[in-house]
Amino acid sequence: MTNRRPYVLGGFLLALSVLVAFILVDVLATVFFAITVAYLLIPLRRWLEERGLSRWIASVISTIAAGIGVVVVLSPLVVILFLRLNDLVALASFIPDSFSIDLFGFFYQLTLDDAFAVGFSLLRSVARTTAFAAPVILIKLTLFGFLVFALLLSGDSVGRTLLALVPEEYHHAATSLNTRARETLFAIYVLQAATAVGTFIIAILVFWVLGYDYVITLATIAAVLQFIPIAGPSFLLAGLAVYHAAVGDVVAAGLIIVVGGVFVAWLPDILIRPRLAKETADLPGSLYFVGFVGGLLSLGPVGIIAGPLAVALLAEAVSLLSEELNVEDAPEVPTNGKIPNDNASQSPDGTANDS
DSSP states (O other), rough: OOOOHHHHOOOOOOHHHHHHHTTGGGOOOOOOOOHHHHHHHHHHHHHHTTTOHHHHHHHHHHHHHHHHHHHHHHHHHHHHHHHHHHHHHHHHHHHHSEEEEETTTTEEEEEEEHHHHHHHHHHHHHHHHHHHHHHHHHHHHHHHHHHHHHHHHHHHHHHHHHHTOOGGGHHHHHHHHHHHHHHHHHHHHHHHHOOOOOOOHHHHHHHTTTTTTOOOHHHHHHHHHHTTTTTHHHHOOOOOHHHHHHHHOOOHHHHHHHIIIIIIIIIHHHHHHHHHHHHOOOOHHHHHHHHHHHHHHHHGHHHHHHHHHHHOOOOOOOOHHHHTTTTTSSSOOOOOSOOOTTTTOTTSSOOOEOO
């Protein structure tokens, strides 16, 4: 008689996982990101262990490496703000004390004092929201670090436990899905970095053609903003358009919105992500784009990872089913609609006769 205890415990684990996910719904995105990062860092931890380090030390170093990666992504904005602060102040001095809008018979005059009043009001609102959210963000970052470390420390045992619940004849399928998940996650993070680099290169050309002075600075800001879902470099382009409109250069404002929007904000996502998805994750660009956009619109920022991952696992499951059913080896149906009859008898002269 088959021992049902492992499967009963596995079902209990699944039900308990759903309950925990429901209770921890507010930090579910943080948990998901931590799992994906730890999943990718396990090979690094194993490599460090092979060099003689203990499991605990290797997990600490791998977790620190993840933190350094986050700092490397965000640090350019801080450095640019520090280096270009005087230039920003100088640009602000060119803004006129007032400017007028005359459109379709409506005339409106906005003074610099009014603009500053609105700006300071928005700044106070953002500062107040940030002050309230700061403790929550700090807690989530701490939770992220602890989760990554804990998963690195015990990830192998969790993986072996889950694999043991899978019947032995399906271990090949589980291993294939595991490999596809790891390759897809690696590709997603690589694609994000590659898209940022592509944005930097394209932005340099666009800002140079449009006649901007600080081309490298603006291109760096656009590349870093590429890591922000949905809006991305649009924040920078909108700010530049507002500045041009404030100084009365409506043509420049329109150019940066149209040209910059197409080549800096839109083109890298369309040009780079689908092409590299095929090379790095063996996933067709169309499927990756569906997963990326669908996941982003359905789940928010976490959908950037969850969407393509779900699509990749679905594609792998279809491939496994096709392999199991020997679809590639199945005979093709003739165009005349008749199915070949292997039992057809043959006449003495070699011609086939239907029985």
